[in-house]
Amino acid sequence: MTAPETLRTRFAPSPTGYLHIGGARTALFNWLFSRHHGGKFILRIEDTDQMRSTDESTRAILDAMTWLGLSWDEGPIFQAERVEIHRAHVQRLVDEGKAYYCTCSQELLEEKRKQALAAGRKPKYDFTCRDRGLTRTPGSVVRFRCPEIGTTIVHDLIKGPIQFSNDELDDLIIERADGYPTYNFAVVVDDAQMGITHVIRGDDHVNNTPRQILLYQALGYAVPQFGHVPMILGADKARLSKRHGATSVMAYKEMGYLPEALVNYLVRLGWSHGDQEIFTMEELVALFDLDAVGRSAAVFNPEKLLWLNQHYLKAYPAELLVENLKPFWEARGYPVSDARYSARVVYDLQSRAKTLVELADSAAFYFADAVAYEAEAAAKFLTPETAPQLAAVAEALPGLADYSREGIEAFLRSFVEARGIKLKAIAQPLRVALTGRTVSPGIDEIMITLGLAKTQDRIRKAIAFVGRH
RNA sequence: GGUCCCAUCGUCUAGUGGUUAGGACGCUGGCCUCUCACGCCGGAAACCGGGGUUCAAGUCCCCGUGGGACUACCA
Numbered sequence: 174m175t176a177p178e179t180l181r182t183r184f185a186p187s188p189t190g191y192l193h194i195g196g197a198r199t200a201l202f203n204w205l206f207s208r209h210h211g212g213k214f215i216l217r218i219e220d221t222d223q224m225r226s227t228d229e230s231t232r233a234i235l236d237a238m239t240w241l242g243l244s245w246d247e248g249p250i251f252q253a254e255r256v257e258i259h260r261a262h263v264q265r266l267v268d269e270g271k272a273y274y275c276t277c278s279q280e281l282l283e284e285k286r287k288q289a290l291a292a293g294r295k296p297k298y299d300f301t302c303r304d305r306g307l308t309r310t311p312g313s314v315v316r317f318r319c320p321e322i323g324t325t326i327v328h329d330l331i332k333g334p335i336q337f338s339n340d341e342l343d344d345l346i347i348e349r350a351d352g353y354p355t356y357n358f359a360v361v362v363d364d365a366q367m368g369i370t371h372v373i374r375g376d377d378h379v380n381n382t383p384r385q386i387l388l389y390q391a392l393g394y395a396v397p398q399f400g401h402v403p404m405i406l407g408a409d410k411a412r413l414s415k416r417h418g419a420t421s422v423m424a425y426k427e428m429g430y431l432p433e434a435l436v437n438y439l440v441r442l443g444w445s446h447g448d449q450e451i452f453t454m455e456e457l458v459a460l461f462d463l464d465a466v467g468r469s470a471a472v473f474n475p476e477k478l479l480w481l482n483q484h485y486l487k488a489y490p491a492e493l494l495v496e497n498l499k500p501f502w503e504a505r506g507y508p509v510s511d512a513r514y515s516a517r518v519v520y521d522l523q524s525r526a527k528t529l530v531e532l533a534d535s536a537a538f539y540f541a542d543a544v545a546y547e548a549e550a551a552a553k554f555l556t557p558e559t560a561p562q563l564a565a566v567a568e569a570l571p572g573l574a575d576y577s578r579e580g581i582e583a584f585l586r587s588f589v590e591a592r593g594i595k596l597k598a599i600a601q602p603l604r605v606a607l608t609g610r611t612v613s614p615g616i617d618e619i620m621i622t623l624g625l626a627k628t629q630d631r632i633r634k635a636i637a638f639v640g641r642h
Numbered sequence: 643g644g645u646c647c648c649a650u651c652g653u654c655u656a657g658u659g660g661u662u663a664g665g666a667c668g669c670u671g672g673c674c675u676c677u678c679a680c681g682c683c684g685g686a687a688a689c690c691g692g693g694g695u696u697c698a699a700g701u702c703c704c705c706g707u708g709g710g711a712c713u714a715c716c717a
Binding site: 185186187189219221222224225279282283286289290291292293294295296297314332335336337338341342343345346348349350351353355356357359360375376377378379380381383401403404406408410411412438441442443444445446447448449450467468469470471472473474476477478479480481483487522524525526582585589595596597598599600601603604610611612613614615616617 | 643644645646647648649652653654655656664665666667668675676677678679680681709710711712713714715716717
């Protein structure tokens with residue numbers, strides 16, 4: 174009796190750039206799928222393109238995955254380190270007559286492709302070298318002998334069965350002249366050897382799948398299950414790219430997005446659970462499965478991501494948000510040594526910001542030594558008429574029995590009542606005195622966070638400011 | 643050109659033969675209110691087209707149309 178095989182998924186990016194939105198969603202789906210089913214998630218770096226692969230890209234991808242919370246159980250495994258294994262597999266196919274050497278030049282091939290296209294024929298390899306019985310020579314490549322008859326069916330977990338006629342397929346190159354395997358061959362060998370049971374990837378790979386299935390069969394390996402997730406498009410319905418705005422996961426971190434928001438946004442692109450919009454990671458692990466993944470492409474909608482970010486921002490415990498804010502505050506030179514004060518600041522601001530950047534920007538007045546008054550605000554509210562009122566407030570404040578939000582609120586109400594003025598007649602001058610601006614958190618909130626001393630000090634400085642103008 | 647995939651509000655989506663076609667973002671009217679947010683209540687907004695099948699079709703089938711992917715010695 175054999176134990177049930179553990180489910181194994183993988184994410185296999187090529188290190189030719191940062192981790193982008195589409196790749197992140199593919200990784201997320203793989204991660205969630207394996208977690209949901211108690212399987213393993215493997216990370217493999219497909220770096221067989223020696224020209225375009227870089228270590229920086231590898232690092233950037235790993236960083237982005239870590240930031241998103243997509244931990245891997247095995248790897249990273251570097252495909253380029255496995256070339257000997259790939260070559261051995263190629264050799265096996267050659268020995269078994271399932272693959273052959275080809276010496277057609279790229280130029281000639283390109284020429285023939287053009288001609289075929291111009292003549293309205295399908296541009297596939299013309300079998301020139303197929304039965305020449307060539308051996309390895311400098312510059313030769315290895316081609317897979319693809320069956321010319323029969324059909325190959327991809328039983329896609331998301332799209333259902335997809336049928337391909339084998340004669341549509343090609344004698345694809347499996348080993349390049351430089352001795353490195355091509356993508357379609359390396360994935361098959363690696364996925365087979367790593368025991369990948371479920372290949373979940375972008376649906377730009379569906380047309381590769383029948384060739385890969387044929388390779389699995391030629392190699393005598395079990396064919397895994399496939400699930401092709403739809404693409405992510407830009408607003409113009411074209412494949413998402415830089416011209417649609419930020420596509421790098423880490424760019425979103427820098428723009429002040431929370432990983433929870435990005436994950437939540439990404440998972441809803443193509444997957445749903447009834448009407449639910451907000452999911453914790455735990456919920457996702459419990460709920461996610463391929464049967465609820467849609468088949469159609471989705472347009473990336475930055476507004477909704479922003480809304481989710483705002484949602485997480487206001488739902489986050491202030492103390493935790495302080496940690497996320499650190500790099501942004503440091504970049505602005507705020508003195509943030511007092512953790513309690515920082516948390517109070519965040520508490521005041523978190524329902525008023527859509528990103529960490531916005532939050533950090535709006536926190537400036539809390540950390541400034543001297544309030545910088547906006548010209549218009551000062552002109553309108555820091556006047557000889559309001560100065561006496563401000564003075565009266567500053568004077569009364571120390572006598573407050575209850576220096577709390579409620580206490581301050583009550584004080585201000587009785588203050589304006591006694592003077593027969595509206596609350597806003599004192600609130601706006603106070604706001605400008607305290608923050609320099611006409612838009613800010615509530616007066617009571619600010620006064621609490623700032624504390625009595627700073628509050629009085631700022632009011633007095635505002636009065637002095639009036640005297641000077 | 644060929645092969646393959648896809649098609650519900652502007653966008654993300656629910657829907658699994660019988661619904662006033664639901665939710666969310668965005669937009670918008672109002673309420674709350676010391677400003678700004680938050681929050682709450684309301685509104686406009688969709689089944690690509692044409693044929694079938696069926697008593698009944700957004701849901702099933704076919705054909706169009708539109709979009710996308712692939713068609714490399716990239717992955």
